[in-house]
Amino acid sequence: MRITDFLFSRVGKWSKQYSNLPDSYIKRAMEQVYWRNPKGIQYRANAAVQRKKYHFTMDRPWTEKFRQTNAPNKHHLKRKDKGKQGIIKEIIQERNWVIVKIGDDKEFSGVYVQTEKPLLVTTDVALVDPSELIATSIEWRYTEEGQKVRVSTRSGRIIPIPATAEETIDYKSRSTYKEQPKDTDAAATSEITFEPRLRTFEMDIMESMGIKEHRIPPKSYWY
Amino acid sequence: MGSLCKLLNNLNIRNTFSLPNNPIYRRTISCTTVKYDLMEFFDDKKNWGAQEVKSGRSWKKEELRLKSNTDLHKLWYVLLKERNMLLTMEQEAKDQTRLFPNPERLDKVEDSMKHLEAVVRERNVAYHQLETGETGERPGKLETGPFGLKFFYRMCEYPVPKHMNKKWHETHQFYKSNRDTEQFLLKYREKLYLNKRRKRTRDFNHVIGLLNRFPDLDMEALKEQYPDVDIEKAKASRKYGGHFAPK
Structure with missing residues (x-):
């Protein structure tokens, strides 16, 4: 199997992080099964014929739109804003794309509405050196505290990872997460109520509920 | 860290009926409102027809390991009721061809239940290993x-x-030798054997390609990655060495 086939068949780490969805849901929402082996005695039980390679687009893989329009479409990278500096708005890791926001996006020209097109990470964008404000390449290095940081090869300065990196569809940052009515609060979640005792779960529950069992189970056979 | 913990918000647990202000009655995992009727299978009325119903993430194993058996027992029923409610709402949405908002809630609940069961089994296995030397799991x-x-x-x-x-x-049907299964097994094993042989040839040729492209390759690493390939034999192959006349 080619490595590109392998890489293009799965949803990227950052896409998952942003979506804040469980893996099983992403798998369930994406899968396109054409045939599943019926239940019963089968030479390959649970075998399925399903789509393995996806064409990743600007639509997120778990959306209905992705499923409907998962067909090749043309993307041309605009070179109009070359040399400008902007902020990364969205990462589409499956295609190695980023969408960069440059200045105001409320520009109208005639009937055409200007929208951002994706840029290829390897060739079309670069990080900005914080001291000189010029595009630079980076290296990943470790600080003396053992922290992994991005270092500008131009000036040797650390380029900090922005706070928007931990942004998900549900919250901007972890501290600003708005609790939902069915959420357990953080204090209750981290409270330790477990006391190790020499008993099984069932014995403990029976004791706490005052259930006493005196019956002797009849002989049984395991096979 | 406090802000980090804010994320640790899960499914649970409402405290809508009033409890005495005594802290003894406050529990970490409390009970839902007592309704005892069929409407408990349905979501809150204000979520009917909603486009989006937000929820936190599922319980993790490391969080559940902190909880006592009683808490886990209660949480199991909270999750079970939540799952029943979600499945009912999903079916209801399907019947009425309406949108079932945030279907990932089901996965979140099921993940939590899976993790909870794993933690309970861990505890029971520890007890049985200590007392009997066996896991006590289903054989x-x-x-x-x-x-x-x-x-x-x-x-x-x-x-x-x-x-x-x-x-x-x-x-329960198990293997009984007959002509059909023998025939099937013969062909099945042939297929496995051919796959294995093809892999061997493919690896051999790939190693030659690697040796051609990277003359000063780390031989130890190569041997570790392709243990089945005889590197001496690969070097003796006529494919090794490229297109140049020997001096």
Whole structure:
């Protein structure tokens, strides 16, 4: 199997992080099964014929739109804003794309509405050196505290990872997460109520509920 | 860290009925409102027809390990009721061809239940290992299926011994040699053998390609990655060495 086939068949780490969805849901929402082996005695039980390679687009893989329009479409990278500096708005890791926001996006020209097109990470964008404000390449290095940081090869300065990196569809940052009515609060979640005792779960529950069992189970056979 | 913990918000648990202000009555995992009627299978009325119903993430194993058995027991029923509610709402949405908002809630609940069960089993296994030296888990063994292929058979508990259990023999089929299965196995093994041989050839040729492209390759690493390839033999191959005349 080619490595590109392998890489293009799965949803990227950052896409998952942003979506804040469980893996099983992403798998369930994406899968396109054409045939599943019926239940019963089968030479390959649970075998399925399903789509393995996806064409990743600007639509997120778990959306209905992705499923409907998962067909090749043309993307041309605009070179109009070359040399400008902007902020990364969205990462589409499956295609190695980023969408960069440059200045105001409320520009109208005639009937055409200007929208951002994706840029290829390897060739079309670069990080900005914080001291000189010029595009630079980076290296990943470790600080003396053992922290992994991005270092500008131009000036040797650390380029900090922005706070928007931990942004998900549900919250901007972890501290600003708005609790939902069915959420357990953080204090209750981290409270330790477990006391190790020499008993099984069932014995403990029976004791706490005052259930006493005196019956002797009849002989049984395991096979 | 406090802000980090804010994320640790899960499914739970409402405290809508009033409790005495005494802290003894405050529990970490409390009970839902007591309704005891069929409407408990349905979501809150204000979520009917909603486009989006937000929720936190599922419980993690490391969080559940902190909780006492009683808490886990209660949480299990909270999750079970939530799952029943979500499945009912999903079916209802399907029947009325309406949108079922945030279907990932089901996965979140199921993940939590899976993690909870794993934690309970961990505790029971620890007890049984200590007391009896066995896991106390459901036993199983390798069996040969009707196609002659091995699978892990998980045993069950029965009140009658095996030779008396007629129904079990009807529903459980294992390998019996006959001409069809023999034929199938012959072809199946041939397929496996051919795949193995092709892989061997492919690896051999790939190693030659690597040696051609990277003359000063780390031989130890190469040997570790392709243990089945005889590197001396690969170097003796006529494909090794490229297109140049020997001096």
